[in-house]
Amino acid sequence: MLDIIQINENDNVVVALKDLEMGQSFKVNENEVTIKEAVKRGHKVAIKDIQENENVVKYGYPIGHAKGVIHAGEHVHTHNTKTNLDGIQDYQFNQKLTENPYEQEPLFFKGFRRQNGLVGIRNELWIVPTVGCVNGVAETIIKRFVKEVGDISPFEDVLVLKHNYGCSQLGDDHTNTRDILRDAVLHPNAGGVLVLGLGCENNNLYEFKESLGEFDDHRVKFLVSQEVSNEIEAGVKLLKEIYENAKNDQRDNVPLSELKIGLKCGGSDGLSGITANPLLGRLSDFLVAQGGTTVLTEVPEMFGAETILMERAANEEVFSKTVELINDFKQYFIANNQPIYENPSPGNKEGGITTLEDKSLGCTQKAGTSMVNDVLKYGERIKKNGLNLLSAPGNDLVAASALASAGCQLVLFTTGRGTPFGTYVPTMKVSTNTPLYETKPHWIDYNAGVLLEQPSDAVLRDFIDYIIKVASGELVNNEKNEFKEIAIFKTGVTL
Template sequence: MSKQFLQIHPKDNVLAALRDIDKGDVVDFQGNSFSAIERIPAKHKFTFQDFYQGDEIIMYGVLVGEATKAIVKGGRISMENCVHASMEYGVSSEQFIWEAPNVTKWKDATFKGYHRADGSVGTANNWLIIPMVFCENRNVEVLKSALQESLGYHTTNDFVVDTDALVSQYKNGASTEDLMNSEIIRSPEEIKQNRTFPNVDGIKFLTHDGGCGGFRLDSETLTSLLAGYITNSNVAGATILSLGCQNAEVKNLLEGIKKRDSNFSKPLYVLEQQKSKSERHFIEEAVKKTFLGLIEANKVERKPAPLYHLNLGLECGGSDGFSGISANPALGYASDLLVALGATTVLSEFPELNGVEQELINRCESQENKKKFARLMDTYAARAIALGSAFKNNPSPGNIKDGLITDAMKSAGAAKKGGTSLITDVLDYTEKCTKKGLNLLCTPGNDVESTTGLAGSGCNIICFTTGLGTPTGNPVAPVIKMSSNNILSEKMNDIIDFNTGTIITGEDTIKSKGEELLEYIIKVASGEEIPAAVRLGQDDFIPWKRGISL
C-alpha cells in the first residue's frame, strides 16, 4: 500500500494526504499518534499540531497561509480556516552555490534538429502565417482553408478520415457497397508521407484580437512577440498579412526581428492589403509566396545537435495538490540536468512565484538580476492591487477543490519546476533568451498567455505539468503534457504524454522520473515522439495585453 501522507519539507507544520484519510483514521507521525477529526481527501493538507488564530502555516519550508481560527490537530486546512500569507523579500548579496547533478550519461547525447543560419537548432520546422491586426484574421482563415489540408496538414489524434477518397470513388462510379467497403482511415505515418513538403512539420496560423485600438503599448508588445516567434528556432519562415493602417506597424516588427537576429535570412513575405488590387489578388499572392517559402523550408532536414541547443519552457496549468510533489519537482530535476548540460530552461508565470521570491532572488547569478526580478514582481503585484485584484486571488476553483488553498501554497509547488540551479537571467515579457542556464520570464499565470510568451522568448520545446488536465498547446513549440497523478493519466490518456503519478504511489522517485523525462524530451525534440497537443492541433496563441491577468 502507498504511503498515507507526506511531510514535504522538514520545517512544514502540516502534512499532505497522499490518499484519502477517513474521519477517525489513526495517523502515526514522528512517534506520535492522533486521529483525523474529519475526512481528509487525497491532495489536501492537515495538521499534526493544534493551531490558533493568527498562526503561520508552513509548506515547502515557506509561509503559505495564516490560520483564521483555531484548527485542532488532525483537521483539514481549508478556505474556512486559512487565508493567504507570504514571506517578505528583498535584494540580498548572498552568493548561491549550486551542486549540479551527474550528467555523464548524457554528455555526448544529441537530438535530431533543424539547424538555422543564426546557430540555433529547432525541434520542429514550421511555417507561420500571421496577421498584424485582427482585421486580417478572416484572410488568415481563407489561407488556412486553401493550404492546410491540400498540402497534407491534417490535425488528428490517431487517424484522419480521408473524405476525398470517397468523393473520388463516387465520381468514378463506385457502387454503394464499394463505398461502404472502402478504406478511408489514414494513419499519422501515411498522412506525413502524403505531405507535399515532408520536412515541414506544420503551417501555423496565428490569429489574435490585437494590433489596433486599445493601448499603443499593447500593439508594440504584439510586434515584439511576433518577432520572437518568427526568429524562434522552430520557425522556417513566415507570411505576414498587414492591413496597412494599424497600430502594430510592420516597421516595428522588422526592427524587432533585426534586434533578435541582425543577420536574419529566413524567407519572410509581408503583404499589405491596402496596396493590393483586390482581396482576390491579395490572397492569390499570399498563397503563391507561401508556397515558394515552403519549397525553401522543405530543404532543411533534421541533423544531430548537442543537447545544449534545447530551450525548455517550464509551465503548469490545472494544478492540483500533487503537482508540487510529483510532476513539478520531476520537471525541475530534468531542468537541472539540462542546465548541467549547458542548455537553457525558462520558468514563467510570475503570479505563481508569490511567496518564494526570496529563494529565487538568492539564486540569481547577478545583483542586476536580483533587482530586476524584485522590481518586476513589485510592479506586477502593485498593478494587480490598483485594478482591484491581487496575487491572493490566483488559485482557481479547480485548484482549491484539489487542495491548493492559497496562492503561496500553489506558488511554492509551482516553483519546483525550476529545479535548484543558479538563475542566469531575468526577462520581461517578449525579451529573448540569450543566456544558457535557468531563466525567469515575466508572464501571467494564465496557461495560454504564458506558453505564448515562452515560445516568443525562444523556447523550442515546453513541458506542461497538470493535475486536473488541460489540452493546451502551442503553435510553434511542441508541448509535453505531464500528469501529476495516475488517475488523470488514465482518465485523459488522449492528452497526457508523461505520467509522474508513480512518484505518489511509491514506484518511482523524483530523480528516476526526471531522468526518464529527459529521455522523452530528447525523443520529442528529435521528432521521434509526437505529443498529444501537436497531434490534436492544439495551437493556442494568446498575446498578453499588459493589463492584469493572473
C-alpha cells in the first residue's frame, strides 16, 4: 500500500495513508519531499512551500489558506491553516452536468410490496407514540403482545419509536414532530403500525390522523390511552388485529429502481473523502442509473462545497431550492447567535480534517456526480427518483432519522472513527479504514478501507452485492445489536 496520496494533480498537499515518521521521504510529481515532523494517518503534508495567505488545495479546491509560510514536508492542519468561509454568499446558476458512467442492469432485491405500491426492505411492527408521555405504555403493550403471540412472523421485529416530544411545543417544533412521526407511520418498512396517543397532548391524535392522508386501515390502527379503561389490553388487541392482517406477507422480486437510500457520514477522518465517501458516490450514481433514488443531507457539511451541488441542479428551480437550503441553514445559525462555520468537530480534527471546506468537499462526494433532481425540506417525503438533497443538520441521529422519514428504506453511514447507533431503518456503517473495521466488527458492516489496495470497480461490485443482500433481509449490525432510535429536530422553546 502507498504511504501517501495526492487526490488531485493541482493539490499542494498529500494525505498520509499510514503514520509517517520524521525524515521519511517520498516523490510527488518527480519532486522529493522529506517529512519534517511525524504525521498521523489521514493528515496532510505540504508538497511545496505554501506562502502566507496562499490557498491550501485538496481535492483540487481550496480548503482554506495558510496562516503563515508552510514549508514542503510540514504537517498541514489547524495550527497553520484557516478557513476561507465567511458570512452568507450570493450564487449564480451555472449548470455543469456530466453523463452517468453506469448503465442499467437487470438487478433485483427481495422486498415487501405494500398496498400503496411502495416497497419495504423490512417487515416490522411499530408503535408510534404521538407524545413521549406514553413511551412506557407502548413498551408494555409490545412486551405483552410478544408474550401472548409467541411467534411474531411474518413480522421481523417489533419496536416502539420512542421520542420526547409531541406536547409543549410551538411553531416549527410542533410541525417537525408531527411530520417526522407521520412519515414514520407511512414508511414501507413497517408492515403494521399502532399510533398511540395520551389524549391531552397538542399533537392531537385525531388531527395527526388527518395529516396522514390515505393509509391502509388494516395495517394502521389508533388508540387514545385516556379514552379506554385499560390501554394495555386495548393496545394488544389492536396489534393482534394488525398481526392477523399481515400473516400472508412475503418477500417478492423487486427491481433496484424501487430502492431509496440515504447518504450520511459521521465521525469522519482524513480518509473519508478518499475511500468510503467516494464509494457511496459511485453507488449513488449506479443506483440512479437503475432508476433508483439516493438522498444526501447534513446541510452544514455542504458549506464550502455547495456550489458543486448547485452546478448539478436539474434546472433553475432546483438551483433556487438548493440556494434556499443552504442559506436557510446559515440563517438558523445566525438567529441563534452561533458561528456559521463552527465545524469540524474535535474528532474530525483528530482524524485529519482541518477546515469545514476540507470536511464538506469530502462529505459531498457521497452524492457522486449525478444531477440533483429535487430538494426536500425537513419532514418532506421523496417525490422524485434520482439524487435528492434533504434539509437536516449534521447531527448523526437527527439526520439519519430525517433520511428514514423521507422514505429511505436504508441509510448508508460512512465513518472513520466508528459509531454503534442506528435509526429506525437499517443503518449500514461503512468504515473509511481497515483498522477500524478490524477493531469494531460489531459496529462496522463494510470496509471501504480495501479501496487503498483493491480496484475501485471490483469493490463497488462487491458493495452492490452486499446492498442487495441487506435489502433482501440480511441484518446489519445496528439491527443485530437492537440499536434502533428516532430523533427529531428541535429549534424553539419548550412550554
